[in-house]
Amino acid sequence: MNARGTLAVVLTDDVGSPRAAELLRMVAALVAADQPVRLVCAGAGRGAFASDDLPEEAEAYLDGVADFGVVPADLEAPALLDAIQGARDLLRLAPADRSHDPALLVIDDDWLASARADPAAALDTLATAGQVIRDN
């Protein structure tokens, strides 16, 4: 049983893109499959879903998951690290023009421990990495 759940992290304000729709679709699928999931926004993604100009598809997914109590919440970097610590899986939406450095960021307990020394820098790394996975 996946009690720790999935943390969907939005780190860009570009939430009108097909990439963002893919993330929201995955969030909706997790909710529909009765899997625990949180949707959070941090860094450049803070407030991203507050826009009145979201694409219809994004609005539909957000409305759908809101019925199950999943609503986007803004987090500061330290709180984001806490949320990552408590999650089994990560689903991350980063800027399309990110540097992809590192190509793959594997978040384990050691990385989290070092990240707490400089949460802002950790947030930058989360946003620039090509892909991110949680390794419990």
Place this chain on the structure above:
Amino acid sequence: MNASPPLLVLLAAGPGDAGAEALLVRALERAREGRSVDILLSHDGLAWAGDGRLERVRRMASANVGVCSRQARDAGWTLDDAPEGVAWSALIAWVRQARDAEAVWTALP
């Protein structure tokens, strides 16, 4: 029969994405260790079917890697012909496994 929890991988980033490539390599390592790996192709990830590498991965890892993308197969393995994402029903069926999975890894473009 492998009873260990599966590793689920959603590949929505395509070949050429170094992070997705690295993620796939790690998934292959898990498969070689005996872990069941179930890969779902979606969006740009459908191109993995087009270049044949995923099929080679599947063969290398014997029966431990499954690739779920009927749409990709039906599309003739080309991204241009394929739909943007997998059908909702296929996504739900795949996600339902998450409850008992070891982990879910996701690569978005």
